[in-house]
Each structure stands twice: as structure tokens, then as C-alpha cells.
Amino acid sequence: MTETINVAVFGAGRIGNIHADNVAQHPHACLQYVVDVHEPSAAQLAARHAAQVASVEQVLADPGIGAVVIGSSTDTHADLIQRSAAAGKAIFCEKPVDLDVQRARACAEAVRKAGVTCMIGFQRRFDPTFAALKGRLDAGEIGEPEMLVVTSRDPAPPPASYIARSGGVFKDMLIHDFDIFRWILGGETVSVHATGGSPGLPEVAAAGDISHAAVTLRTRAGSLCQINTSRRAAYGYDQRFEVLGSKGLLQAGNVRPTQVVAWGADHIASDKPEAFFLERYRAAYALEIAHFFDALTHGTQVRTTIEDGIKALELAELATQSWREGRAVECSV
Structure with a gap:
């Protein structure tokens, strides 16, 4: 029997809602937390999926969270990738990794050092x-x-x-x-x-x-x-x-x-x-999230890596x- 992966979603805007809905529909994923600086948005999305509103610190400190989905604003991506990697979480992150190439490369190094999976959201x-x-x-x-x-x-x-x-x-x-x-x-x-x-x-x-x-x-x-x-x-x-x-x-x-x-x-x-x-890209968003969790479940390589994001x-x-x-x-x- 395949173990369920507990998930936190960062971002409760348009794309965060799409990813949260798709996470909730995956048979091997369970949406546990929603994080957003706008607490009413986080609360609304969390309530829809019987999840909890949490802080970044709470998510990263929880050993039960196996993966994070980053759908927050671009300026938060690099920090969340680096902190999530250091906490040993598998990472799905919307494009771009960052607006600065050097900082994006630093994220790739953090992912490599931590040995975690990191997939970038090129849904096309x-x-x-x-x-x-x-x-x-x-x-x-x-x-x-x-x-x-x-x-x-x-x-x-x-x-x-x-x-x-x-x-x-x-x-x-x-x-x-x-x-x-x-x-x-x-x-x-x-x-x-x-x-x-x-x-x-x-x-x-x-x-x-x-x-x-x-x-x-x-x-x-x-x-x-x-x-x-x-x-x-x-x-x-x-x-x-x-x-x-x-x-x-x-x-x-x-x-x-x-x-x-x-x-x-x-x-x-x-x-x-x-x-x-x-x-x-409604179908594409669902298929990419399914691919991410299938890769985690089976221990296979994701199709769109952080290196693809950097290139x-x-x-x-x-x-x-x-x-x-x-x-x-x-x-x-």
C-alpha cells in the first residue's frame, strides 16, 4: 500500500487555489496546511479542503510534511525553496525560480546539497x-x-x-x-x-x-x-x-x-x-501535480527540474x- 504524502501549499491566490485543488484530488497526497500572508484567503482555501492555516515556520518544522507546493509571489520563491530544501521537504515550485540568475543557481545548489526533489512548474x-x-x-x-x-x-x-x-x-x-x-x-x-x-x-x-x-x-x-x-x-x-x-x-x-x-x-x-x-491549462496543471506525486511515490526523476528553470x-x-x-x-x- 502506497504511503500518503502530507503537503503544505504556499500561496492562496489564483495559482495556489489551482494547485491546492489538484493536490486534494491526488490519491497519494493529503493537503495539511495552507500558508498565505493574506490570512482570509488562506482560511478560505484551507476550509475548502479541511486543512489548517499555518505559518512558514510551522510547516517547515513539522516532520510529517513530506512536500511543499510553492504558488506564492515570485519574490518568495527562492527563500522558500532554500528553506524547504534545508528542512528536507520535496518541492514543487511555480516558475520562475527567481528573477536573478545567481540566486536561482544558489537555490539549485541548496536542492542538490539537501538531496531533495525539486520540480519547477512548466505546465505547458x-x-x-x-x-x-x-x-x-x-x-x-x-x-x-x-x-x-x-x-x-x-x-x-x-x-x-x-x-x-x-x-x-x-x-x-x-x-x-x-x-x-x-x-x-x-x-x-x-x-x-x-x-x-x-x-x-x-x-x-x-x-x-x-x-x-x-x-x-x-x-x-x-x-x-x-x-x-x-x-x-x-x-x-x-x-x-x-x-x-x-x-x-x-x-x-x-x-x-x-x-x-x-x-x-x-x-x-x-x-x-x-x-x-x-x-x-486546466488539464495541464492537474497532470503536472499528478506527475510530481507519482515521481515522489515511485522514486523517479521529475520531468521539469530546477535546472530547467535556470536554463x-x-x-x-x-x-x-x-x-x-x-x-x-x-x-x-
């Missing part, structure tokens, strides 16, 4: 459509991959107050797409060229960021990736990519609330893409540098 690898494409690519259906084109657009920009502390579009939004690039094409990255602006969104520029960006990456093997992103897509949350290979093309498109298409004399209409990331952050840092300096940046990542 667990999306059923994206994962199916990856499986067919690995099976050789289109030969050797030569070019990846990623479209990643939000329906509307977040508040300027959020943008100002987000780390910028490359670390906040595109870090997922940099992980997709590494997952799909693999190999060493030797060049990053990023450009962008804020057409029609001066408030984003005023916050020190850009709303629209295009990034080109090249691997040592010569494969190319082009990522285009926008903080505003009036038609919905646009998440898709395609891979061109030596023998063909594989495409992974948007997910819609329904697949019904209406055909009429004047137009053909379908549902717009899902509203935002919580809806679009994606390094690419985001290089893209930021390229945009600011207005040139391609040669690298070895």
Missing part, C-alpha cells in the same frame, strides 16, 4: 495537445526538427503595478516559451536576438517594459526558433506552436471551450480560444539583454 509540457506533438516528433514523424514557431499572447495586459515588479515580459511571460523551445528543439543555444515595443500601450512602456516582442534563437545544430508574443490579443488567450521538420510539419493549436463550428451563408464561426491560462531564466536574461542593447547576443546555454 503537460498540456495534452503539446505533449502529443512532442511524442510524435520524438517518434520521427517529421524527421529532424529544423524550425519552431511559437505564438504566445495574453488577452489583456496586467496592471502597471504588476508589470513594474514582474521582471519584464521575457522573464514573466516568455519564460514558458523558452522552456518549450528547449523541450522541443533541445541542444545548446548559441544566439538570442530579441526586439519589441509597446504599440498602443504606453502604460506598459511607462512601467519600464514592452508589450510586444519577437525573439529568434539558434541552436548549435542550426535549428531555429521564432517566438512572437503580445500582452494584448483582443480575441482571447492565443497559445500555439508548430515544428517544421525535414519530412513535414506538426502543429499544436489553441484550445476552445467547445469544438462546435457554425456554418452559415454569411460566415463561419467557432468559439474563441479559452479566456486565460487557468482555463487553457529558461538564463535565456530570458539574454533576451532582455538583447532587447536593451539592440543586438543579437552570442551565448552558450
